[in-house]
Amino acid sequence: MGSVESIVIAKRTGVCYGVREAIDKAKIARSAGKATHTLGHVVHNEGLIADLRKRGIVNVEHLDEVASGTAVVIRAHGVTPEILSRAEARGLEVIDGTCTWVTQEHRELAKLVEQGYEIVLLGTPNHPEVVGLLGFAPNAILVDEEEDWASIPRRKRMALITQSTQPPWKFERLAAFLVSRCHELKVINTVCPVTIRRQEDTIAIAREVELMIVVGGTRSANTKELTRLCEINGTRAVQIESANGISDPALFAKVKTVGITGGTSTPIEDLELVARRIAEIAGTDAVQADAAGIARAALTAAATTQYRTTSIEPEPYR
Numbered sequence: 001m002g003s004v005e006s007i008v009i010a011k012r013t014g015v016c017y018g019v020r021e022a023i024d025k026a027k028i029a030r031s032a033g034k035a036t037h038t039l040g041h042v043v044h045n046e047g048l049i050a051d052l053r054k055r056g057i058v059n060v061e062h063l064d065e066v067a068s069g070t071a072v073v074i075r076a077h078g079v080t081p082e083i084l085s086r087a088e089a090r091g092l093e094v095i096d097g098t099c100t101w102v103t104q105e106h107r108e109l110a111k112l113v114e115q116g117y118e119i120v121l122l123g124t125p126n127h128p129e130v131v132g133l134l135g136f137a138p139n140a141i142l143v144d145e146e147e148d149w150a151s152i153p154r155r156k157r158m159a160l161i162t163q164s165t166q167p168p169w170k171f172e173r174l175a176a177f178l179v180s181r182c183h184e185l186k187v188i189n190t191v192c193p194v195t196i197r198r199q200e201d202t203i204a205i206a207r208e209v210e211l212m213i214v215v216g217g218t219r220s221a222n223t224k225e226l227t228r229l230c231e232i233n234g235t236r237a238v239q240i241e242s243a244n245g246i247s248d249p250a251l252f253a254k255v256k257t258v259g260i261t262g263g264t265s266t267p268i269e270d271l272e273l274v275a276r277r278i279a280e281i282a283g284t285d286a287v288q289a290d291a292a293g294i295a296r297a298a299l300t301a302a303a304t305t306q307y308r309t310t311s312i313e314p315e316p317y318r
């Protein structure tokens with residue numbers, strides 16, 4: 001018999017609206033009978049990628065792989081203006097799934113370039129969103145971790161902007177650092193509110209449970225940040241990619257209360273599967289006997305329609 005008596009899923013989790021809308025656009029195009037491609041995976045989640053593939057939506061890494069006249073979906077991270085022009089020049093039907101928040105970042109960057117600021121971009125090198133952003137400000141100084149910041153030159157007029165999923169604390173620290181680097185500093189706060197809300201809700205449940213399970217890709221920066229936040233709030237946290245990552249009941253030894261949260265590419269349906277798995281392998285007798293019911297109750301308490309993986313189908317994707 002296990003010890004887990006209660007399992008809670010953080011509210012305002014599930015895939016973010018930007019990713020959800022890009023997925024919806026791909027599905028709508030495909031169901032209208034179009035030969036549909038995505039330029040890079042629209043979401044970093046194996047289950048969702050397999051579902052799109054099953055529907056006949058083909059992922060490509062380069063525009064050259066797409067035949068003229070077919071549809072190509074731009075993912076929520078957005079692309080450089082150059083990629084958009086190339087897609088149009090090749091006669092592709094461009095379905096722009098760029099998240100509205102990211103589009104706003106593109107506009108802000110273009111304005112800053114026009115106004116002649118030395119731009120500092122806080123972001124993860126080679127992340128697709130950052131690659132797209134640099135297309136709008138090719139001379140921007142890209143920095144990530146604090147140890148890079150000393151290399152930022154002193155300039156008269158500087159502007160700071162960020163990739164959407166950077167942690168708010170890091171953005172604030174960099175802004176404070178830049179004050180000493182220039183005469184005029186313009187700060188455009190483009191940390192996505194979805195990321196902030198998810199962190200708030202994760203911290204809220206982390207404070208109430210003995211163990212947090214954080215679900216998301218191993219390379220996902222926003223998932224790693226959730227794990228870190230749980231730990232700095234004093235709760236042990238374990239990061240996994242999916243329910244398959246839970247196999248050892250010893251992880252839950254003597255634990256009575258477990259919280260679950262997930263990164264912005266993790267469907268809320270996956271969090272339900274994780275809840276069920278925990279209930280099955282580590283629940284008390286009563287919890288094990290009703291594992292599916294307990295997982296569904298945890299999902300229902302956390303989920304609202306807008307945090308579902310897709311807006312166009314009420315049923316889970318698998």
Ligand code: SF4
Nearest residue numbers: 016018099101164192
């Ligand atoms: S994290 Fe925010 S900005 Fe990024 S795709 Fe999702 S909703 Fe858009």
